[in-house]
Amino acid sequence: MRILFLIHRSQARGQEIFATQLANRLLESGNEVALVSLYAGEFDLKFKGSHFRLNLTSGVETLFPWHWQRLIEVIQEFNPELIQANGGDTVKFLSLTQSVFSFSAKLVFNNGGVVSHYLDSNWKKWVYQKLLSAWDGAISVSRYSQTDLAQLLPSTCKQTQIPIAIPAQEFLLAPRSESQVFVHIGGFTQEKNHVELIRIFGEYLKRDPKAQLWLIGDGPLKMQIQTAAQQVAPHAIRFFGAVPNPWALVPQNSILVLSSKMEGTPAVLAEAFLAKIPVVTYAVGGIKEMAEGFATIRLVEPGDHPSFIEAMTYWAHLPAEISGPALANSASKAKDRFDFGRVSNQFLEFYKDVCG
Structure with missing residues (x-):
C-alpha cells in the first residue's frame, strides 16, 4: 500500500x-x-x-x-x-x-x-x-x-x-541511585499536569527529604513548570529536556509518576512495565485499561494527593524480594501485550x- x-x-x-x-x-x-x-x-x-x-x-x-x-x-x-x-x-x-x-x-x-x-x-x-x-x-x-x-x-x-x-528492545537503565528518584517522562503540556505533580512531590519530601523528582521532556509550559519547581523544591527537582533515549537516564530503582488530567494509553506506561519500573498514576482515560493484569502499577483517583503519596511510599519501601518477581512478571506480560x-x-x- x-x-x-x-x-x-x-x-x-x-x-x-x-x-x-x-x-x-x-x-x-x-x-x-x-x-x-x-x-x-x-x-x-x-x-x-x-x-x-x-x-x-x-x-x-x-x-x-x-x-x-x-x-x-x-x-x-x-x-x-x-x-x-x-x-x-x-x-x-x-x-x-x-x-x-x-x-x-x-x-x-x-x-x-x-x-x-x-x-x-x-x-x-x-x-x-x-x-x-x-x-x-x-x-x-x-x-x-x-x-x-x-x-x-x-x-x-x-x-x-x-x-x-513498543518496539522490541532491551531497556538499559542507569545504575541505582543512592536517593529515591521519582521520574516523569512526557511533554510539558497542560494535560500532563506537572505543576500538581510538583506539589505532590513537595509533600512527599516531608517523609524523605533526600528524594528527587526528575522531569524528562520539553514543551510550551516549560517555564511555568520550572517556576513551580523553584517555589516548591529547587534542590530536589531536576530537568533533563527531551532526549532520544530517556530510559538510559533513569536509575534502576526509580518510580514512574504521572498526574495527567487526561490520557489515551500513554506509551511510557508500557515502557515502564518493560523496564521493570513501578508506576504511580492518576486513573484517567485509558490508563485503567492499560493497568489490567499488571501488579506493578498503582492507580489513584485524580486529586487524591494523600493516596498518591502513600502509593509513592509503598513502592519506595517495598523489599526487592517482593517487588522483583512482580516487576519481572509485568515485563513478561508487557512484551506480549504491546x-x-x-x-x-x-x-x-x-x-x-x-x-x-
Whole structure:
C-alpha cells in the first residue's frame, strides 16, 4: 500500500514517536510510506522514508488555502491510497484541504487520546463533527478513546480499536541511585499536569527529604513548570529536556509518576512495565485499561494527593524480594501485550478494509 502519515511536528511526543515507529514498520514490511509534518520541529524522529516538512509557524496558518495547496502538492507527488492523521492540528488541516481540493485517498484518524477533553463547548463539538463528516476510518488506542470519539463520527466511518505497541528492545537503565528518584517522562503540556505533580512531590519530601523528582521532556509550559519547581523544591527537582533515549537516564530503582488530567494509553506506561519500573498514576482515560493484569502499577483517583503519596511510599519501601518477581512478571506480560509486529499488522488490515 501507499500510505501518507500526517503529524503535528517533529517532537518527542508519544503521538509522533508512535506514528514514526509504525511508519517505519510498515516500510519494512514492503509498503510505501511517507511522512508530512505541519510545523517545524527539531527532534529527530528517525524516519527511514521521505519526510515532507510544511514548516507552518502557527495554528492560524492551517486556515489559509495557500497552505492547503502545499499539502496537495505532496499528495499529488506521492499519490497515496490512504492518509492517516496523527493528532494535533492534523485532522483540521487535512479536512479543510479535502473540502477544497479533490483527491481519491481514503482518510483515517489515528486517535491516540481523548478528543472531548479539548472540546469544551457545543460549538467546538459541532465544528469537529463537520471536520470528520467525510472521513473513512478511525483507529482508537483504547476502548475509552473509541467510545469518546464515536459521538463525533459519521455512521459511514469505520472504527476499530488497536492498542499501542513498543518496539522490541532491551531497556538499559542507569545504575541505582543512592536517593529515591521519582521520574516523569512526557511533554510539558497542560494535560500532563506537572505543576500538581510538583506539589505532590513537595509533600512527599516531608517523609524523605533526600528524594528527587526528575522531569524528562520539553514543551510550551516549560517555564511555568520550572517556576513551580523553584517555589516548591529547587534542590530536589531536576530537568533533563527531551532526549532520544530517556530510559538510559533513569536509575534502576526509580518510580514512574504521572498526574495527567487526561490520557489515551500513554506509551511510557508500557515502557515502564518493560523496564521493570513501578508506576504511580492518576486513573484517567485509558490508563485503567492499560493497568489490567499488571501488579506493578498503582492507580489513584485524580486529586487524591494523600493516596498518591502513600502509593509513592509503598513502592519506595517495598523489599526487592517482593517487588522483583512482580516487576519481572509485568515485563513478561508487557512484551506480549504491546508487541509491535502484531499491532502493525492490525493497522494494515484495517487500512485494507477501509480501502476496500
